[in-house]
Amino acid sequence: MERFKLFIPLAIFFAMAALFFVMLQREGYNPQELPSALIDRPVPTFKLPALKDAGRQLTPNDLKGDVALLNVWATWCVSCRAEHPFLMHLANVEKMTIYGLDYKDETREAIRWLASLGDPYKFTINDEEGRLGLDLGVYGAPETYLLDRKGVIRYKHVGVLDEKVWREKIKPLVDHLHKEP
Amino acid sequence: MFPEVGHFALIIAFVLAILMSIIPMVGALQRHSLWMMLGRPLAVGQFVFISISFYVLTYAFINDDFSVKIVANQSNSLLPVFYKITAVWGGHEGSMLLWIEMLALWTLLVALFSRQLPEDMVARVLSVMGMVSVGFLAFSLFTSNPFDRVLIQTPLDGRDLNPLLQDFAMALHPPLLYCGYVGFSVAFGFAIAALSSGQLDAAWARWSRPWTNIAWVFLTAGIVLGSWWAYYELGWGGWWFWDPVENASFMPWVVGTALVHSLAATEKRGVFKSWTVLLAIFAFSLSLLGTFLVRSGVLTSVHSFAADPARGTFILVLLLIVIGGSLTLFALRAPTVTSKIAFGGWSRELFLLINNVIFLVATITILLGTLFPLIMDALGTGKYSVGPPYFNAVFVPLMAILFAIMGPAVLSNWKQSQVGDLAKRLVAAAIASIAIGLVFPFVYAGAFNMSIVLAVTLACWMVFSGLTDLCNKLRHATDLVSGMRRLPASYYGMSIAHVGVAICVVGIAVTSQYSDERDVRMEKGDKLEVGSYTYHFVGTEVVRGPNYTADRATVDVYSDDKKIAELLPEKRRYASQMGNTMTEAAIDPGLFRDLYVAMGEKLEDGSWAVRMHYKPFVRWIWLGGLLMSLGATVAVADKRYRLRRAAQINASMDAATAKSATT
Structure with a gap:
């Protein structure tokens, strides 16, 4: 019986290994890729207030009209802070339209963040409950979706959007989408 | 070539x-x-x-x-x-x-x-x-x-x-950290060797102790350096984020700390043998797990510059073999016979056992917090993020208990201590600690603050109980110098490390309670008073570095109309990075406070968003960490690791060693 107890650490370890294995198998083995279900689909329906103007209700219609990025961020997210300067660059220098999705965050903190770090977003959707994030299948902030003019998701990037990701993956797609009617 | x-x-x-x-x-x-x-x-x-x-x-x-x-x-x-x-x-x-x-x-x-x-x-x-x-x-x-x-x-x-990595501390952070991670492979090697040969006695504990200490020294230094780097390089004055990758390096450290303590009990008294072996396996396993988490891309964080999920499976298989194999060996070969060496209530063995339990619980909570979002996701119950509030809520009370028992633990004897005796000797230390703890927030900030009272009391408690123990050890010495010379290096090592813990605690508490932070818009000539300091925004200029150009601001800091510092924060644009800007904060460091200025965005009217931090006692956090490293290094220098030859090491405990109360 004493011997039996010594197997406990091993059992716990196998449980953890199984978890990791499941994680690696999911979503085509790559957590940084979009589950194919959402590619070429419009952004799931939502009706949520704008961050800076709680009176303004936003819907998927507001995401149409321009080839744009939908960037999921939050003040509790360390990587978002690392990512922020590059979003500023994209908005100011590359003149890219970026919509924000403030995910499970405190409104006051989020407004303060934009005031002190700069606001690269055309507007930010305030998803306090995380419902839209859930529908989108947000894996963890930051995440960035590329939308075409009709508001359809064409690409998803999980993790920090930096110069390399922009140049190698997103910029070519953006150029391509601009040529689409 | x-x-x-x-x-x-x-x-x-x-x-x-x-x-x-x-x-x-x-x-x-x-x-x-x-x-x-x-x-x-x-x-x-x-x-x-x-x-x-x-x-x-x-x-x-x-x-x-x-x-x-x-x-x-x-x-x-x-x-x-x-x-x-x-x-x-x-x-x-x-x-x-x-x-x-x-x-x-x-x-x-x-x-x-x-x-x-x-x-x-x-x-x-x-x-x-x-x-x-x-x-x-x-x-x-x-x-x-x-x-x-x-x-x-x-x-x-x-x-x-990556510009974030073009920095002195960040350049040295990975080698130190890896040196610590990998250093636990020695303790792991000894543990597996002892298990496989069946020679699980006090001797293997003695052999692995110095190696484990040195690995722990490097890991501590690596974590300190990483925290310091995050503080000045990320540009917002934080020094610990409970980020998954930080946790990945922190978990082996916590288990390693438990191992360092538990090896003491195994070496001195031959107790906790299986437990110590298990900790050695855990410490190295968590180091491997850390590598897996950082390298696989399973977790995304600021640090995952090089995450690649394609390699995840390979490391996972490697983990399965190494950890699964060693835990199987442990389950099959660890001795089930409970130690014959008995120890009574309030003995040092008991205190070390409590210490180990607390460290293990702490590790499990960090592990859960790090993996919880993954578990929830895998179960399909939605996405969760676990933030610093969770970690602070669990970790801080655990550490408070740990620090409280450190006092009597240091004074206690192996085998058996009298509660009354311990209490009597510690009364003075307890009263002094509580008194200083209560007075400190009033003297420092003029108002009561519970967290500060608690932290300062505990910090004083750790130092004073250590001093009480030192006085107790020296009471029979003919004179101070010869008495102090007779105490072994490992005793001094332990004391230095424990003082380091106290200093670190004060630093963490004061910084998190009394830090001040202002975000302001400033243009040429603007002045701002924060506390007793006046910041004068002199202006900005463009400077060129080897591979970047930067906007550099000059901010003069005055205290009582006397200029005490000229701070030069920068906003750098790296030529090769297509507009990727980096904030280079300027810091006027001090033992009791840091003044920290970082530049934000340039605003449309030509003024700048500037962030100013006042960070009291923040250096104490890293100073404490360095003292912990120093202490562990001094302990390794103990002559018993050099003089004794293996043949002379008697696995059974001789009473003389057991009683000389060293760690």
Whole structure:
């Protein structure tokens, strides 16, 4: 019986290994890729207030009209802070339209963040409950979706959007989408 | 020099590692002396060839050989030579090679400094370390070859090292951290060797103690350096984020700390044998898990510059073999007989046991917090994020209990202590600690603050109870100097480390309670008063660095109309990074406060968003960490690790050793 107890650490370890294995198998083995279900689909329906103007209700219609990025961020997210300067660059220098999705965050903190770090977003959707994030299948902030003019998701990037990701993956797609009617 | 030479050397090292993992172990099992003795030369050979490989890669970086893929990816001809060298481990492939080089170095050191150990023990330890080496060499060779080339259309220049990594502290952070991670492989090797040979006695604890201490020293220093880097480089004055990758390095540290303490009990009193072995396995397993979490891309964070999920499975299989294998061995071979050596209530054994339980619970909570979002996701119950509030809520109370018991633990005797006696001796320390704790917030800030009272009281308690113990030890000495000289180095090491903990606690508490932060808009000539300081925004200018241009602001700081500092925060744009700007904060450091200025965005009217921090006692956090490292180093210098020969070590406890109350 004493011997039996010594197997406990091993059992716990196998449980953890199984978890990791499941994680690696999911979503085509790559957590940084979009589950194919959402590619070429419009952004799931939502009706949520704008961050800076709680009176303004936003819907998927507001995401149409321009080839744009939908960037999921939050003040509790360390990587978002690392990512922020590059979003500023994209908005100011590359003149890219970026919509924000403030995910499970405190409104006051989020407004303060934009005031002190700069606001690269055309507007930010305030998803306090995380419902839209859930529908989108947000894996963890930051995440960035590329939308075409009709508001359809064409690409998803999980993790920090930096110069390399922009140049190698997103910029070519953006150029391509601009040529689409 | 051809990169292929490095690749070839790595293959030779791989072959040598395979030989080392088999021959000495078979020799030990079959009592074949020549086979056992082959372990040492194989360890030397492995180190030589891995070093050649590492040197060739470094050479490619220094000489801008952009035909090597990773040189083109993470270096640049404009990069200063120092950063060209550190760029070697700026990406995944190179940092794996650094990991392997560290492992080879530790293996070499074990081979060289183990003359006093029994031959079969050395053979087993080297074999186990060889097995780990085989795994990681295979990982490097088959999934992340650092010598991959781009021979067609070789780029003319490299993409440059991530600007966040172009920094002194960040350059040294990975080697220190890896040195600590990999250092636990020695304790792991000893644990597995002891399990496999059945010689699970006090002797193996004595052998592994100095190695474990040194590994712990490097890990501590690495974490301190990383925290300091985050503080000044990320530009917002935070020093710990409970980020998954930080947790990945913190968990082995916590278990390692438990191991350092539990080894003391095993060595001195022969108790907790199975437990200590298990901790040694855990410490190394968590180091491997840390590598897995950072490298696999399962968790995304600021740190995952080089995450690649394609490599995840390989590391996972490696983890399964190493951890699963060693835990199976543990389950089959660990002694089930409870120790015959009894210990009573309030003995030092009991306190060390509490210490271990707290550290283990702390590790489990961090592990849960780190993996919880993953578990929830895997179960399909939605996405969660676990933030600093969770970690603080669990970790802080646990540590408070730990610090509270440190007082009596240091004073207690092995085997048995009298509660009344302990209490009587600690009354003075307790009263003084509470008094200082209560007074401190009023004197410092003029108002009551519960967190500060608690932290300062506990910090004083740790220091004063240590002093009480010192006085107690010196009470029979003829004079102070000769009395102090007689105390062993390990005692001083322990005391220094514990004082380090106290200093660290004060630093953390004061910084988190009394820090002040202002975000303001400033333009040329603006003045701002914060507390007793006046900040004068003199203006900005454009400066050029070797591979960047920057807007540099000049901010003069006055205190009582006297200029005390000129701060020069920068906003850098790296030429190779297409507008990727980096904030370079300017800090006026001090023992009791840091003044910290970072530039935000340039606003439309030409003024700047500027962030000012007042960070009291923040240096104490890292000072405390360094003292912990120093303490552990001093403890290693204890002469009992040098003088005694293996043959003389008697596994059974002689009363004299047991009573001399050293850790």
